[in-house]
Amino acid sequence: MKCDEVKKALPLFLYGELTFEDEERLEVHIDECEACREEMARSKAVFQSLDDSELAPSAEMLAECRATLTGRLANVPMERGTFWDKLREGFTIHFHFAPGIAQPIGAVAMLALGFFAARMAPPSLMGGSFRAAGMTEPVTSRVRYVEPDGAGKVQIVVDETTQRILSGSIEDQSIQRLLFAAAKDPSNDGLRVESVNLLKNQPQSSEVRKALLYAVQHDPNAGVRLKALDGLRDFVDDPETRQALTQVLLKDDCAGVRTQVIDMLIQHRAPSMVGVLQEVMGKDNNDYVRMRCQRALHEMNASVETY
Amino acid sequence: MAQAAVRMDESELIRAAQRGDQRAFEQLVRLYDQNVLRLALNLLRSPEDANDIYQEAFLRVYKNLHTFRFDCSFHTWLYRIVTNLCLDALRKRRVRREEDTVVETSEGFLDRMDTVEESRAHGDPQRQLMSRQLQVKIRQVLDELTPRERTVFEMRHYHGLRLRAIGEMLGTSEEAAKNCLFRATQKMRAALGDFV
Numbered sequence A: 001m002k003c004d005e006v007k008k009a010l011p012l013f014l015y016g017e018l019t020f021e022d023e024e025r026l027e028v029h030i031d032e033c034e035a036c037r038e039e040m041a042r043s044k045a046v047f048q049s050l051d052d053s054e055l056a057p058s059a060e061m062l063a064e065c066r067a068t069l070t071g072r073l074a075n076v077p078m079e080r081g082t083f084w085d086k087l088r089e090g091f092t093i094h095f096h097f098a099p100g101i102a103q104p105i106g107a108v109a110m111l112a113l114g115f116f117a118a119r120m121a122p123p124s125l126m127g128g129s130f131r132a133a134g135m136t137e138p139v140t141s142r143v144r145y146v147e148p149d150g151a152g153k154v155q156i157v158v159d160e161t162t163q164r165i166l167s168g169s170i171e172d173q174s175i176q177r178l179l180f181a182a183a184k185d186p187s188n189d190g191l192r193v194e195s196v197n198l199l200k201n202q203p204q205s206s207e208v209r210k211a212l213l214y215a216v217q218h219d220p221n222a223g224v225r226l227k228a229l230d231g232l233r234d235f236v237d238d239p240e241t242r243q244a245l246t247q248v249l250l251k252d253d254c255a256g257v258r259t260q261v262i263d264m265l266i267q268h269r270a271p272s273m274v275g276v277l278q279e280v281m282g283k284d285n286n287d288y289v290r291m292r293c294q295r296a297l298h299e300m301n302a303s304v305e306t307y
Numbered sequence B: 001m002a003q004a005a006v007r008m009d010e011s012e013l014i015r016a017a018q019r020g021d022q023r024a025f026e027q028l029v030r031l032y033d034q035n036v037l038r039l040a041l042n043l044l045r046s047p048e049d050a051n052d053i054y055q056e057a058f059l060r061v062y063k064n065l066h067t068f069r070f071d072c073s074f075h076t077w078l079y080r081i082v083t084n085l086c087l088d089a090l091r092k093r094r095v096r097r098e099e100d101t102v103v104e105t106s107e108g109f110l111d112r113m114d115t116v117e118e119s120r121a122h123g124d125p126q127r128q129l130m131s132r133q134l135q136v137k138i139r140q141v142l143d144e145l146t147p148r149e150r151t152v153f154e155m156r157h158y159h160g161l162r163l164r165a166i167g168e169m170l171g172t173s174e175e176a177a178k179n180c181l182f183r184a185t186q187k188m189r190a191a192l193g194d195f196v
Helices: A003-014 A020-032 A034-052 A059-073 A083-091 A099-120 A173-182 A189-199 A206-218 A222-235 A239-251 A255-265 A273-283 A287-299 B002-018 B022-044 B047-067 B074-094 B132-144 B147-157 B163-170 B174-192
Strands: A140-148 A154-161 B102-105 B108-111
Touching: A003 A020, A003 A034, A003 B174, A020 A034, A034 B132, A034 B147, A034 B174, A059 A189, A059 A222, A059 A255, A059 B022, A059 B047, A173 A189, A173 A206, A189 A206, A189 A222, A206 A222, A206 A239, A222 A239, A222 A255, A239 A255, A239 A273, A255 A273, A255 A287, A273 A287, B002 B022, B002 B047, B002 B074, B022 B047, B022 B074, B022 B147, B047 B074, B074 B147, B074 B163, B132 B174, B147 B163, B147 B174, B163 B174
Parallel strands: none
Antiparallel strands: A140 A154, B102 B108
């Protein structure tokens, strides 16, 4: 390999993209050529400097993206494929069973398949329809278990989820009760975001404030916590709210949430806040939060540090 | 063995999400979303644009997951969507005036890029010595690469993807990806050689 060829091959060599033979030829040349060794050292230094310039999204940025996505997905229906897609999926076996048990499992699978095919087929194909009064058809079905009854028949227990549409004013207590439950649903971030977003417009209700305070202190999703904080903005004077926000400022791991809390808390410069602000100054790693604390402490003629 | 188990879990997640299981979809997103965001952030160097790419990419996945037939890996399929979006954004950016990353706020002037973390450790003295001038130069060189060179370089250098996989994701050959990478590194070397 000549020096010109080495120069061209160096980037690919450093990325491990050369063939074994080319790598060998390049290494032999490098061993013998000082100029190319220096060239390789410079190329490595350039690569190193590029490594250092990589940006990493912060945890807050990722959390914000996730919360936004969850909220947006809640309004987009998911395409589940056509009836024929589902049927084809139903006929696709993804696991290889041991030959000895294949037959009985296959029989049960075909039985379940027949059951689901019957559930999924449009009513026009089934020659009839049924609908529970006041409810939509089941939106999800799951076979809980199957059992032969000894008379050549099979009993199948199916879990079904049905949907019911309720509508009413946000001030309606029964609507609020459902929103309180939805605001705590651990399995659905989007549902909690939307529920808290609705509740935050009714902070004058003590029950709603209680739900918002719970969300601010306990919700694992920073997006939900931020929405809940929005609803509490006008109640910073309320001792219970103030105490909860103080705990959030000291404990929340999301800088975005702490930033919002500090802005809310320092609007009302209660003397009891001095100790908290000093504690935050000593432990918070976010420049903005510390800067706000420092400014508030100066304005309250309090020292920035505890001695 | 462990890798096979992970793959099986992923295909189960995909099938469950295809059946409309929202939680499965969420888990699927979380397997990849950090890398997707990192790729978009580094390619576009703007938190807002990276967020837009993140949202659009996963919305497209959500809407089109039922068409995914396991003809390629989910990773390849997802990155094809993400890189196409990034390439479009980079191309559009070339025809409009570049936005300044510095904005004026009530707290004074802020660099929007300060809201993201550079990968170097704050406490590492050697890395702290990295001059601001070199960082600015690197940003300039990256901006001067063509969208394709930039994307190939980003995927190879920062994401460690093989050129064959990159070619597959970009709908081109391994050889074409190799040529892109070569041109990108030559430009880097020419521009940064005097700084290191």
